[in-house]
Amino acid sequence: MESVLAFCAAVLIAPMLPAVIQKVKALFAGKQGPPLLINYYTVIKLFRKGSVYSTSTSFVFQLGPVVGCCTSLMMLLFFPLAGTAPLFSFHGDVFMLFYLMGLGRFFTILAALDTASPFEGMGAAREAFFSTLAEGTIFAILILFFRFSGSLSFQEFFTGTNAMNIGGEHGALLLLVIIALYIVMLTENSRVPVDDPATHLELTMIHEVMILDHSGPDLALIELGAWFKLLFYSAFLSQILNPLQLADPLMNGLLFFGIVTLIYMSVGVVESITARFRMNLVPKFILTSFALVFFVIILTMELIQ
Helix, strand or coil: CHHHHHHHHHHHHCCCHHHHHHHHHHHHCCCCCCCCCHHHHHHHHHHHCCCCCCCCCCHHHHHHHHHHHHHHHHHHHCCCHHHCCCCCCCCCHHHHHHHHHHHHHHHHHHHHHHCCCHHHHHHHHHHHHHHHHHHHHHHHHHHHHHHHHCCCCHHHHHHCCCCCCCCCCCHHHHHHHHHHHHHHHHHHCCCCCCCCCCCCCCCCCCHHHHCCCCCHHHHHHHHHHHHHHHHHHHHHHHHHHCCCCCCCHHHHHHHHHHHHHHHHHHHHHHHHHCCCCCCCCHHHHHHHHHHHHHHHHHHHHHHHC
16 A cells, blocks of 8 residues: 555656656746746646647657557556555566666657657657667666676665665765766656756757647647656655655655655756767766766675675
């Protein structure tokens, strides 16, 4: 029951948390910013509208948003939210989840290419390239966690006997992993300095340019999928940052979502004080995360032996 409640709470709160980023950015700009419920209003408005399809598109264009949203939602089903056991878990589920994420991205890219738009094709190429660079960091982290815990399951990573958090035996090394995972989170969710979700220049957009032709319920599904994915990465970071496992499930949940909210606020701070990188600097930024994790793996070779 606790797992079901934690999952439902995560799904319900996922649209509100990105508004925290907008609030922080508005504070830095000396503005009030949108209400915290703005994304709920937006999704309801989009679902009430109809979708417009170009004559050059096929069923792939309509399938992209559905697959992208479903794969992002499935990731939350296998993740131990708020320290509770996930709804589904098995040995090796970490690989399945990240390949599911790749499947969602694959269909999003196919939907962008299906429009026959040169701008969307350009954004799809950038998305594929940058996500390929980030994939090395993700699997390096999974290999590192396997060396620490002897398991390939998110449940064992964070609720097992060798739980991964900064208060554990390898806490100092995990600080570098946190930085690397934070970079991957910004990359995978197309945030500053990799991409600017608020830009309107097609030549500089990555994710936003891929969804220019989507509208109505399709666009709502894309937005929901993006919010679920951002929540997944924030939850991943939160579990590493949280060294406490409280007996009270309610307090444990509040602590978990409190740390997640702080992570979202940090994203708002980063986007407020950092400019978007030039395209030739983005690969170097992403590969920095892999270098950090690779350095940690080297340091652990002697320690684990």
